[in-house]
Amino acid sequence: MLFTCGSRTLCAQNKDGWFKDSTLRIDYIFAGTNRTQSIYLDKLKAYDGWYGKHTGMNTIPLQGNGCITITDTTGMDTLYRHSFSTLFQEWQGTEEATRVARSFENSFLIPMPKNKVQVTVELRNMYNNTKSYLKHIIDPEDRLIGKHDKSKTLPYTYLHKSGDSMDQIDVVFVPEGYTKSEMDIFMEDCRKSMEAIFHHKPFDSMKDRFNFIAVEAPSEQSGVSIPQRGEWKSTAVGSHFDTFYSERYLTTPDIQKLYDILDGIPCESIIILANTDEYGGGGIYNNYMLSSARGRDYRSVIVHEFGHSFAGLADEYYYDDQYETYYQTGIEPWEPNLTTLVNFESKWKDMLPRGTKIPSTADGKDVYTRIGVYEGGGYQSKGVYRPAQDCRMKTNQAPGFCPVCQRAIRKLINAISHEN
Numbered sequence: 001m002l003f004t005c006g007s008r009t010l011c012a013q014n015k016d017g018w019f020k021d022s023t024l025r026i027d028y029i030f031a032g033t034n035r036t037q038s039i040y041l042d043k044l045k046a047y048d049g050w051y052g053k054h055t056g057m058n059t060i061p062l063q064g065n066g067c068i069t070i071t072d073t074t075g076m077d078t079l080y081r082h083s084f085s086t087l088f089q090e091w092q093g094t095e096e097a098t099r100v101a102r103s104f105e106n107s108f109l110i111p112m113p114k115n116k117v118q119v120t121v122e123l124r125n126m127y128n129n130t131k132s133y134l135k136h137i138i139d140p141e142d143r144l145i146g147k148h149d150k151s152k153t154l155p156y157t158y159l160h161k162s163g164d165s166m167d168q169i170d171v172v173f174v175p176e177g178y179t180k181s182e183m184d185i186f187m188e189d190c191r192k193s194m195e196a197i198f199h200h201k202p203f204d205s206m207k208d209r210f211n212f213i214a215v216e217a218p219s220e221q222s223g224v225s226i227p228q229r230g231e232w233k234s235t236a237v238g239s240h241f242d243t244f245y246s247e248r249y250l251t252t253p254d255i256q257k258l259y260d261i262l263d264g265i266p267c268e269s270i271i272i273l274a275n276t277d278e279y280g281g282g283g284i285y286n287n288y289m290l291s292s293a294r295g296r297d298y299r300s301v302i303v304h305e306f307g308h309s310f311a312g313l314a315d316e317y318y319y320d321d322q323y324e325t326y327y328q329t330g331i332e333p334w335e336p337n338l339t340t341l342v343n344f345e346s347k348w349k350d351m352l353p354r355g356t357k358i359p360s361t362a363d364g365k366d367v368y369t370r371i372g373v374y375e376g377g378g379y380q381s382k383g384v385y386r387p388a389q390d391c392r393m394k395t396n397q398a399p400g401f402c403p404v405c406q407r408a409i410r411k412l413i414n415a416i417s418h419e420n
């Protein structure tokens, strides 16, 4: 209850006055097993400029699997909230988590408070219960808060600038496995990726809400680590395929290295492009996305992963042999493009054509456009439903996002656009 807004008026208040025009980066370690979760505070660092939201600061558009909340020191007044998902929580569902405890880096950017505040980080489980949380006080005068040296900010370029970074949603491209002499190739790959995103509805008509930035962070070696072939490279953010032993799953464990690259740069959403044509990627809500910059279906993969990392969309594909339960029947998932029909009103019920049967029959007609309630989604063939027969969140062949995903993205952009 502590984190619920007491009234609409309170939620609508602008909390900007509590914060300075600077950013506080907080590094945490999330650790545990399949049954345990612990959160540890690691380091704090500050730099000039706050590029995140200035209004609606204490509201979140999507629940995510975790949340960071800033309150006054009494815990009564909620000043800022930010939701996210983590690789750690995904890992907790793996077999490995039943036999060993592991730790994962997680970093967050929050507005620097003017006075002492209380920060609470909470992680939920698949039953939507808070499983662990950490509360700590931040004193802006704390002399152990590191200061980023402006002269050390890496060079960056605006590839698309629709306005000041204080006002726009800043998406940053980070190069992974591009050497110094390959920076031109990286810039070209960034442009193609941005065009792929802008080619999709609703991004095509909302370009004016975004800035796209490319940061120059060369890697020692060219390419990316592919453990299944015994290939390991020394790269900017240490990413690799075979995450959780899944061949195509490309992620990075080196989140602090990633944020070291971003220190001082306006950043609200992170796209890591890997210099490889090997098929693969990964995307985690309000965390980061990683994708191969070239090769088979790279445009579709980049936009699909951006759907995860930027818009919190779930995978709409599923396996016929259900290998494990990811979404619990009886609990409505928070992702806007899946339902277990527990609280379908909160999803796309209002978009269903009159007389739509639930569940709907996938008859192979109007597969991208006809909205229904199709069984199969979120890796499960039973008990989870998706809005269209096909969608960018289901296959690489789909031409774009289904109408429900499009509306969800539009709503999210409107919610986090700074001018709201």
Ligand SMILES: [Zn+2]
Pocket: 316, 337, 387, 388, 391, 392, 393, 401, 402, 403, 404, 405, 406
């Ligand atoms: Zn969709």
